[in-house]
Amino acid sequence: MIVRLPRRTVSRNVSRKTTLIAVPGDHHCEPLHLYTHIEPYQRGIVFAKLREAARHWPSEHAPQAFLLLYAVDISGTTVTLAGGHELIVKNRIRHIGVHQRRIGPPFLVLAVIGEHNPREGYAALRAYAQPIARPSNFIAVHNAAERQTVVGLLDLQYRLRRRGIGIGFKRLLFDVPTSSGEVRPDLLLDLRDFTTGEVLEAALEVVTGHDADTLGMKMRQVEKLREIAPVVTIHAEDLEHDALEAAVLDQLHIGSS
Template sequence: MWRLIDLAGRNQAMLSPSGERGIASEFAAIQQAAGHIEVAPGVELARVLWTHGSAFRHRRVYAGIRALASRWPRGHAPQGFLLLFANGIEGNVIHAAGCDPIEVATRIQHPSIHGTPVAGPYLALIVIGELPQVKGYAPLRAYAQPIYSGQRFIPVDSDFERTVLRDLLRIQHRLDGHHYDSAITKPLFDIQTPAGNCRPDFIIETCSRETGENRIAIVEAMGFDTDAYHDAKAITHPRMEKIAPVIDINDTDLRDGALQARLLDLITSA
C-alpha cells in the first residue's frame, strides 16, 4: 500500500490553485498509479483494483476476478484488491464507506501503540482470493493504514501525528501569505544519510516567490515521553540533521503555538 500511495503522491500536500483535494481525486490518483504496479506478470494492479464499496456489495469484484482467472499467469493465484475509505476496524471486520461491514478471513493488520490501534479514519487494502471454505472468492486479509482524512490520504502513525499535520496544513496558508510556496511530505520509506538511515515524520520544503530561495525543514512529532522513545530519537535525529534542521514538537509545544513560530522563523529568517 505504501508504494501505491507514494507513486500516487498522496503522501504530499501542496496548496493548489484548482482547489482542495477530495476523496474522488485521491482515489483517481491512486487508480492511475496502480497502472504502474504489477500484481502478477503482465497483470497491472489497476485491472484488479476496486475503490468503491458498492463493487463489493454488488459482487462486481468477484465477477471481475472470475473474468480474468482463465488468463491469469500460470503459478499465480487469481486475486483482486479492494481499497476503501474506512471509519473503523474491529478484529477481522472493516467498517468501510459504501457497503455493509466487510468480514475478512484473518485478523486485520494495522498500526498500534502499546496494543491499542491508532484511531481512524483508515485506508483499507483488502486482498480478495480463493477461500476453500466458501468454495469461491472471499476477503482473505487486509491492512488498515491510518490517514489524515477522507480528503487527504496522507498516512499518519499516531493520533498526535495527525494533529501535527493539521497544524502544518494551516501553516502552509501562513507561508503562502509570506509569499512562499511549500510542500509537505510524509516519508514512507527510509532515507539514506552518511550517518545512517532515518525516516522523518514530516519534511517541509519551501520556495520564496520573491527571491527563489529554497529551504527545507524536518518536523518530528514527539508523541511519547519514555526513555526508550527518547533513546531511539537520539539516534535518528542526528541522521535527520544531515538532511535538514529538525524541529521536534511535543503536545505542550503544539498547544502553545511553538510549531508555527519555530517553522516560520526558520523559513523566513534572513
C-alpha cells in the first residue's frame, strides 16, 4: 500500500523556479558532429568530415567535432575503451567535479576534436570524464556513495515491479524553496502502486559522514525537506549491506496496512 501524494510536493516547488532560457544569435545551426564510436576517429572519417564542414563553418568559430565514448579507465591523457582501444588526448583529461578521481570507472567521456595546429591538423584536443553508475546504465554519479545508491535503486526497481510497485528517481537541477530556506535532496523518489494508482513522492538523503558538522548539516537539510515531502535517510556504509530496500519500504510505510 502506498499513501497518496501530498498536495505540496517537491516537483511543484521546483516547477515554480523553472524558466526558459533563450540563446541569442542566428537560428540556423550546422548539424552537430557527434560520434559515439571510436572507429570513425581511428579511420580518419571525423577529420575528413571536419575539413569538408570547415569550408562552410562560421568564420568566428573553429570547426569542432565530439566523441562521446564509454571508457573503462582514464589516465593522464589516455582514455581506455572497451575492446582494448585507446584515445590519446593532447591535454590532460579533466574530471567533472572534485571527487571524480576517487570514484573510479566506468566513465562516459566527451572528447573535443579540433585543429591542433595547421601542420598536425585535427586531433582530440580535450576530454572530460564523467563517472557513471555502471556499464549498463549511463547515469552520472558524483561520488562513491551516490553510485551505490543509484545502482541499489536500479536493482530495487526490478524487485518492486514484481510486487506491483514502480519506483523512479532523479537528481534535481535546482534548489527547492521551503519556509526554512532553499534545499536540494540527494535524490527524488517517485513511487506508484500499479494496482490502486496511488503515488508517493519522497526525498532520499544519504549520510556520508560521522563528524558533528556533517551530521548537523544533513539533519537541517532533512528537516527542511520534511516540510514538503516524506524523507528516506540511510548511512553510506549501509548501502553495502543491501539495506536500501528496507530503508525505503520501512520509512515510507510501504507494504504495511
